[in-house]
Amino acid sequence: MALHNPWPDEGNTGxxxxxxxxxxDNPPPLWWxxxxxxxxxxxxxxxxxxxxxxxxxxxxEFTKGMAxxxxxxxxxxxxxxxxxxxxxxxxxxxxxxxxxxVDEILKDEDMKSYAVATSKMLFGDYCxxxxxxxxxxxxxxxxxxxxxxxxxxxxxxxxATINNGRIxxxxxxxxxxxxxxxxxxxxxxxxxxxxxxKGNDTTFxxxxxxxxxxxxxxxxxxxxxxxxxxxxxxxxxxxxRFSADRDEVINVITNGVNVKKNGVYLAGTKxxxxxxxxxxxxxxxxNVKRLAVxxxxxxxxx
Amino acid sequence: MSTENxxxxxxxxxxxxxxxDVETTNKNLQSIGVEILPVHTGGTVHAKRIPGxxxxxxxxxxxxxxxxxxxxxxxxxxxxxxxxxxxxRQFHIFGMTILPQDIWILAMILLFFALLxxxxxxxxxxxxxxxxCFHTVWTDVYTxxxxxxxxxxxxRMKLDEEPMSLSKLKVKVPKHALWLLIGLATSFSFVAYFVxxxxxxxxxxxxxxxxxxxxTVIALGLATYFFAGILREQVCIGFCPYARIxxxxxxxxxxxxxxxxxxxxxxxRMKRVKPGEEAPELGDCIDCNLCVAVCPTGVDIRYGxxxxxxxxxxxxDACDSVMEKIKKPKGLIRYASLAEFAGKELPxxxxxxxxVVYSSIMTLAAVMxxxxxxxxxxxxxxxxxxxxxxxxxxxxxxIQNKWTMKVVNKGNMPMKAEITVEGPEGMAFNVDKVLDIQxxxxxxxxLFVRIPRTxxxxxxxxxxxxxxxxxNPVVVEYYETTFIGPRVR
Numbered sequence: 001m002a003l004h005n006p007w008p009d010e011g012n013t014g015x016x017x018x019x020x021x022x023x024x025d026n027p028p029p030l031w032w033x034x035x036x037x038x039x040x041x042x043x044x045x046x047x048x049x050x051x052x053x054x055x056x057x058x059x060x061e062f063t064k065g066m067a068x069x070x071x072x073x074x075x076x077x078x079x080x081x082x083x084x085x086x087x088x089x090x091x092x093x094x095x096x097x098x099x100x101x102v103d104e105i106l107k108d109e110d111m112k113s114y115a116v117a118t119s120k121m122l123f124g125d126y127c128x129x130x131x132x133x134x135x136x137x138x139x140x141x142x143x144x145x146x147x148x149x150x151x152x153x154x155x156x157x158x159x160a161t162i163n164n165g166r167i168x169x170x171x172x173x174x175x176x177x178x179x180x181x182x183x184x185x186x187x188x189x190x191x192x193x194x195x196x197x198k199g200n201d202t203t204f205x206x207x208x209x210x211x212x213x214x215x216x217x218x219x220x221x222x223x224x225x226x227x228x229x230x231x232x233x234x235x236x237x238x239x240x241r242f243s244a245d246r247d248e249v250i251n252v253i254t255n256g257v258n259v260k261k262n263g264v265y266l267a268g269t270k271x272x273x274x275x276x277x278x279x280x281x282x283x284x285x286x287n288v289k290r291l292a293v294x295x296x297x298x299x300x301x302x
Numbered sequence: 303m304s305t306e307n308x309x310x311x312x313x314x315x316x317x318x319x320x321x322x323d324v325e326t327t328n329k330n331l332q333s334i335g336v337e338i339l340p341v342h343t344g345g346t347v348h349a350k351r352i353p354g355x356x357x358x359x360x361x362x363x364x365x366x367x368x369x370x371x372x373x374x375x376x377x378x379x380x381x382x383x384x385x386x387x388x389x390x391r392q393f394h395i396f397g398m399t400i401l402p403q404d405i406w407i408l409a410m411i412l413l414f415f416a417l418l419x420x421x422x423x424x425x426x427x428x429x430x431x432x433x434x435c436f437h438t439v440w441t442d443v444y445t446x447x448x449x450x451x452x453x454x455x456x457x458r459m460k461l462d463e464e465p466m467s468l469s470k471l472k473v474k475v476p477k478h479a480l481w482l483l484i485g486l487a488t489s490f491s492f493v494a495y496f497v498x499x500x501x502x503x504x505x506x507x508x509x510x511x512x513x514x515x516x517x518t519v520i521a522l523g524l525a526t527y528f529f530a531g532i533l534r535e536q537v538c539i540g541f542c543p544y545a546r547i548x549x550x551x552x553x554x555x556x557x558x559x560x561x562x563x564x565x566x567x568x569x570x571r572m573k574r575v576k577p578g579e580e581a582p583e584l585g586d587c588i589d590c591n592l593c594v595a596v597c598p599t600g601v602d603i604r605y606g607x608x609x610x611x612x613x614x615x616x617x618x619d620a621c622d623s624v625m626e627k628i629k630k631p632k633g634l635i636r637y638a639s640l641a642e643f644a645g646k647e648l649p650x651x652x653x654x655x656x657x658v659v660y661s662s663i664m665t666l667a668a669v670m671x672x673x674x675x676x677x678x679x680x681x682x683x684x685x686x687x688x689x690x691x692x693x694x695x696x697x698x699x700x701i702q703n704k705w706t707m708k709v710v711n712k713g714n715m716p717m718k719a720e721i722t723v724e725g726p727e728g729m730a731f732n733v734d735k736v737l738d739i740q741x742x743x744x745x746x747x748x749l750f751v752r753i754p755r756t757x758x759x760x761x762x763x764x765x766x767x768x769x770x771x772x773x774n775p776v777v778v779e780y781y782e783t784t785f786i787g788p789r790v791r
Contacts (some may be wrong), residue, residue: 132691147697
């Protein structure tokens with residue numbers, strides 16, 4: 001505050017610096033002040049109308065407001081609008097999808113891309129937990145993106161698999177359950193050689209003999225290749241249902257797959273069950289088809 | 303011109319002026335038609351309009367904006383010549399269609415004009431503000447209307463002070479109505495660059511406008527009215543960020559309207575000399591305040607360059623008209639730089655670092671724009687590698703990778719895009735289909751590539767995806783990407 005004010009009449013506040021730099025007392029324009037006060041008044045109505053004030057009792061509660069508005073409700077309303085819009089927009093395609101077979105869908109370029117585009121979320125919700133988000137599989141769960149199929153890679157076969165589920169069966173220690181540890185080790189070596197294309201080497205003659213003795217050919221085929229897709233793995237290719245690791249191969253042969261006694265899984269047996277999705281999926285008639293097309297298009301469909 | 307001025311300056315330093323043949327007493331000035339005007343402070347700036355070279359130039363510069371109103375009605379090949387089609391994400395500029403993929407060209411265009419602004423400011427001050435800025439131009443037109451309806455500034459000021467009456471309303475209502483009309487015409491024209499203009503007119507009469515169109519036209523129209531009519535110079539002084547950064551672009555060589563203080567001061571008019579007193583030596587400024595009265599932002603240029611000054615040159619017109627009447631050389635207020643007043647020689651424009659830097663960036667942007675426009679391929683290829691799984695072991699020992707191919711047709715003709723792959727020996731690929739893509743659309747398909755595991759020497763194997771438009775085989779795009787396999791044992 002300057003002691004000496006050379007401009008007493010201009011309405012300055014008396015704060016003067018550097019001889020002539022002074023603060024004037026200019027009120028803001030009326031319209032500005034009015035909108036300023038109007039803002040305060042608006043806050044009152046806003047606070048009454050919308051949820052606003054948190055309560056102090058640590059309950060996480062707050063004043064709800066007279067409008068009863070909530071963010072989640074608004075989101076749901078918006079989402080309903082979007083869902084209805086989608087439903088209306090794609091009604092004819094959905095109808096068409098219901099009447100077509102999977103093979104027909106695959107042939108129809110437009111319907112195929114529609115089926116694939118609308119399956120992504122379903123696949124994520126119902127399939128990805130075991131088969132991976134992109135069908136890349138998981139340890140002990142089959143890869144869907146390759147061309148090796150236990151139950152057939154044709155669209156109709158895939159559809160049947162999704163609809164009814166699949167339960168593979170492999171008896172422990174050969175068909176009769178009578179293979180010795182040594183025999184199992186021999187046949188494991190033979191099977192690994194098969195996938196490398198060396199099945200006829202004399203080195204693996206012992207294992208080959210066990211393959212016959214254990215009646216493995218009943219399911220896996222005389223040369224390690226199943227005659228028809230019925231759940232048995234193709235032993236001649238380079239895709240492994242469980243693992244290419246020798247210990248793991250021995251383990252599978254020793255304990256089998258889905259071996260039960262009195263309805264209880266035996267210890268060590270591989271549990272490999274694909275549930276039936278016609279009961280699980282909503283709107284299954286259409287959605288199973290959709291997913292079959294999607295899986296077929298992942299990269300290995302036949 | 304500068305040497306001539308210097309001469310004048312030197313002489314004026316010794317005597318009041320070399321051309322002292324006109325008496326600058328109040329009485330004499332009145333008789334030769336020089337008004338001595340009061341300076342108004344506060345309230346609306348009501349600038350006087352007087353003819354002159356800069357006034358004429360301002361009108362020419364302003365007429366540039368007529369393009370805004372005419373532009374939407376230009377046609378090209380049966381569609382609107384300039385149409386920024388936001389819903390379809392396409393910009394049509396005459397024969398060209400620019401899709402979002404080419405939006406970097408827009409960034410270059412913006413860069414070019416931003417630097418043009420900087421370079422022109424470095425050379426000659428706020429050329430944009432003074433002559434071309436839409437706010438200046440619209441305000442100019444609005445105040446011109448005001449003058450036509452309400453009369454000269456003193457009349458307007460008196461009218462503003464009068465209480466509201468029927469006769470005042472009779473003057474005010476048409477003015478505001480006209481202002482609003484211009485505002486709405488402006489916003490309508492603006493919107494017509496985003497929606498087909500004729501369609502917009504048609505739907506105006508059938509009252510069929512959408513919410514976006516209606517609110518944009520009304521809000522923008524009201525804003526134009528409010529900014530150009532009511533706020534005027536307050537926008538330049540209080541809102542506009544450009545006014546605030548101009549100081550960074552000025553240097554001592556920048557020419558701006560400047561008052562020649564040495565020649566003008568001490569300002570004043572001749573007074574009768576009392577016996578025994580010596581006549582005061584006066585400069586050429588007779589303190590008539592005309593330069594202040596004509597200023598659209600209400601600044602007094604004689605205080606020197608200031609942020610309120612939009613360098614429109616109207617004060618030069620004003621001062622020159624007075625100098626002409628009192629038979630003194632023109633240019634008491636003129637386009638001049640600080641360096642010039644300091645007696646320095648102005649360096650050549652291309653030797654000024656600021657100008658060189660600004661204009662080389664401008665050139666770069668211009669070259670990029672030209673390069674972008676000339677090499678713009680009608681096809682855009684994106685290959686999205688499947689991430690889960692990155693690769694798949696196939697039963698026959700091949701490794702398979704999957705790509706989602708997206709091919710954009712940026713041209714005007716339907717496209718038949720065939721996808722092929724070049725890679726190591728033994729590679730096979732499989733594409734779902736040849737893509738039929740309509741102009742402006744995206745075609746999408748899956749691409750599967752298989753390479754025998756024995757051929758893979760590394761986790762990453764480079765391959766090239768080639769896309770050819772079968773309808774026009776000149777159009778080829780190559781997409782280099784990486785095939786991913788398992789770790790090599």
